[in-house]
Amino acid sequence: MRDSTKIIRSGLTPAVPGTPLHSGPVFAAPYHTPGDPANAAYSYARSHNPTWTELERAIAEMESGPGYSANTLVFASGMAATTAVFGAILRPGDAVVLPSNAYFAARVLAQEYFAKMGIELRTAPTARNAQAELLGGAKLLWLETPSNPTMEICDIAALCEAARREGVLVAVDNTTATALGQRPLAMGADFSVASDAKSMTGHSDILLGHVATRDLELLTKIDQWRTLTGGILGPMEAWLALRSIATLPLRLERSCENAQHIAEFLTTRKEVESVLYPGLPTHPGHAIAAKQMQYFGAVLSFTLHDRLAAEKFLANAKLLTEATSFGGITTTAERRARWGGDAIPEGFIRMSAGCEAIEDLLEDMAQSLDQIQ
Missing domain, CATH: 3.40.640.10 (Type I PLP-dependent aspartate aminotransferase-like (Major domain))
Structure with missing residues (x-):
């Protein structure tokens, strides 16, 4: 089975x-x-x-x-x-x-x-x-x-x-x-x-x-x-x-698929300095992840130029719930450096892809990124 x-x-x-x-x-x-x-x-x-x-x-x-x-x-x-x-x-x-x-x-x-x-x-x-x-x-x-x-x-x-x-x-x-x-x-x-x-x-x-x-x-x-x-x-x-x-197989498949699309989209944007997601072939650990993971996960991280850019991106996004934690059916994101404790840039954002329609998520992120140019 x-x-x-x-x-x-x-x-x-x-x-x-x-x-x-x-x-x-x-x-x-x-x-x-x-x-x-x-x-x-x-x-x-x-x-x-x-x-x-x-x-x-x-x-x-x-x-x-x-x-x-x-x-x-x-x-x-x-x-x-x-x-x-x-x-x-x-x-x-x-x-x-x-x-x-x-x-x-x-x-x-x-x-x-x-x-x-x-x-x-x-x-x-x-x-x-x-x-x-x-x-x-x-x-x-x-x-x-x-x-x-x-x-x-x-x-x-x-x-x-x-x-x-x-x-x-x-x-x-x-x-x-x-x-x-x-x-x-x-x-x-x-x-x-x-x-x-x-x-x-x-x-x-x-x-x-x-x-x-x-x-x-x-x-x-x-x-x-x-x-x-x-x-x-x-x-x-x-x-x-x-x-x-009981709904994990459905949720995980959708959220991981969305995370992959989001990661690929972010690599095309000039406002984004780096994207970290094991599902990307450019990720240093991609080959190992592909060997040991059935799904690459719902979580990805990316870096914008600075704290102001990250905060503006999150404020202007309509479909990104700004909250800590991850793995929910709703897409969430946060400027992770606000908590301290991790060696990451001020513009570092951790995102958890939810189960919304990917077209809506990408359109929303595009309009929000457009506003931080």
């Missing part, structure tokens, strides 16, 4: 006459648990919930591949999922290798908390597999490809092989690509981590994240971290996510 069919049907209930096609959220804190708690499927909501279970099964099916099955745990946010991997795996004296251009919040977490608790932090850029030089004696390699927001690409399989030789665990932040667009576990990663508030659920209305792994021992460690720290997802959010995931 093809991926899109599996995903679209992942939330269906068994075909029992008279029952609804989709189950609703289960709201409970305690559950009936007489006798030995080990005999009850559910006991207390900080540990498990039936709606989580359905969502975790759906995501695990996406994360699985030929010859292996993945297991998934959902969290209250992508950062909660990231923290779970760091917290469950790293101990004082361990070293973690992190992209120097990884998602800003992940870098702050590593620098301001784990490094101050005795974790050695090593950083190198995502591009050209630079992190491979820092693996000796490390405990965890953290990858992010495409990187956010600079869209750099690294070779997941090659870095996993290098890490395996050194006895290093590998986690991949797969937020930008999603599990439908890229399967890190199939390329040798120990963990696939994502913020599912973005393209995975795609409606810009919930926060959640997940960690997937093939290794049951690692799964147990992540599960214990979630239970003890309480970074859990509410049942309503889990149900909304399960409902939203």
